[in-house]
Amino acid sequence: MVLTFFDGAGVGFGFGVGCGFGVGWGFGGTPLSILGLGVGGGCGVGLGLGWGFGTAFGSQYRSSRVTFQGVEFGRKEHDDGGKMRGLQKNTQEVAQHKSKKDCWFVINGRVLDVTKFLEEHPGGEEVLLESAGKDATKDFEDIGHSKAAKHLLLKYQVGVLQGYKIQDVDDKDDASFKETKNKEMSAFVIKDDASPKFAAFLEFFVPLLVAGSYFGYRCLTNVY
Numbered sequence: 436m437v438l439t440f441f442d443g444a445g446v447g448f449g450f451g452v453g454c455g456f457g458v459g460w461g462f463g464g465t466p467l468s469i470l471g472l473g474v475g476g477g478c479g480v481g482l483g484l485g486w487g488f489g490t491a492f493g494s495q496y497r498s499s500r501v502t503f504q505g506v507e508f509g510r511k512e513h514d515d516g517g518k519m520r521g522l523q524k525n526t527q528e529v530a531q532h533k534s535k536k537d538c539w540f541v542i543n544g545r546v547l548d549v550t551k552f553l554e555e556h557p558g559g560e561e562v563l564l565e566s567a568g569k570d571a572t573k574d575f576e577d578i579g580h581s582k583a584a585k586h587l588l589l590k591y592q593v594g595v596l597q598g599y600k601i602q603d604v605d606d607k608d609d610a611s612f613k614e615t616k617n618k619e620m621s622a623f624v625i626k627d628d629a630s631p632k633f634a635a636f637l638e639f640f641v642p643l644l645v646a647g648s649y650f651g652y653r654c655l656t657n658v659y
């Protein structure tokens with residue numbers, strides 16, 4: 436979860452007592468996304484209801500989970516500081532995990548536990564089981580897996596084959612990974628933009644509707 440603070444100009448709505456100063460709720464500022472506390476000047480004398488321009492500030496919790504092409508970014512597996520993923524394994528140890536219930540293989544020196552991925556693999560579980568307990572680098576590369584697939588395999592890393600020094604994806608000077616990261620950011624923006632637009636729409640029209648109803652009611656009662 437991420438906490439976003441915002442402040443800025445907005446529209447306030449509330450009850451006021453006295454000479455037209457009211458405290459109520461408002462919305463506004465950047466990213467114009469949620470109700471905050473609004474303070475603003477109003478008009479009227481005595482007990483009244485009003486809305487006016489003022490300032491709005493507040494905070495908002497939002498989910499930081501982002502999924503891009505099936506890869507869930509920000510999960511614990513990616514944030515374990517490499518403790519688990521960096522454990523040294525040898526070929527004999529990898530060779531012991533070659534069943535459907537316990538399937539490991541090696542790709543580019545990374546030891547992967549793909550047991551939970553078998554059923555999800557778009558190329559089918561059989562091909563993965565054929566590589567179980569072995570080095571699957573050549574098979575993996577020969578298929579011409581996409582960049583997303585290359586990124587996805589990091590999720591299943593449980594260690595490093597002895598003798599290999601693995602570069603972290605973030606440090607890798609590889610255009611393919613950079614491209615994936617950029618896409619990840621745009622996916623983030625799109626997902627975050629969706630609800631604030633709707634919220635801003637509601638937040639503008641609700642006070643307008645309430646104020647309109649109130650003034651309508653006042654006009655009607657004055658006539659008679």
Ligand code: HEM
Binds near residue numbers: 559580585
């Ligand atoms: C953890 C390791 C692996 C991951 C994360 C992975 C992921 C994927 C993904 C995402 C696809 C869909 C196409 C794409 O995006 O490239 C795919 C397709 C495929 N994969 Fe894998 N894969 C892995 C290992 C392997 C291995 C070891 C083989 C062995 C031959 C293999 C064979 C295939 C095949 C045959 C396809 C279908 C290609 C097609 O339909 O054109 N994959 N894989």
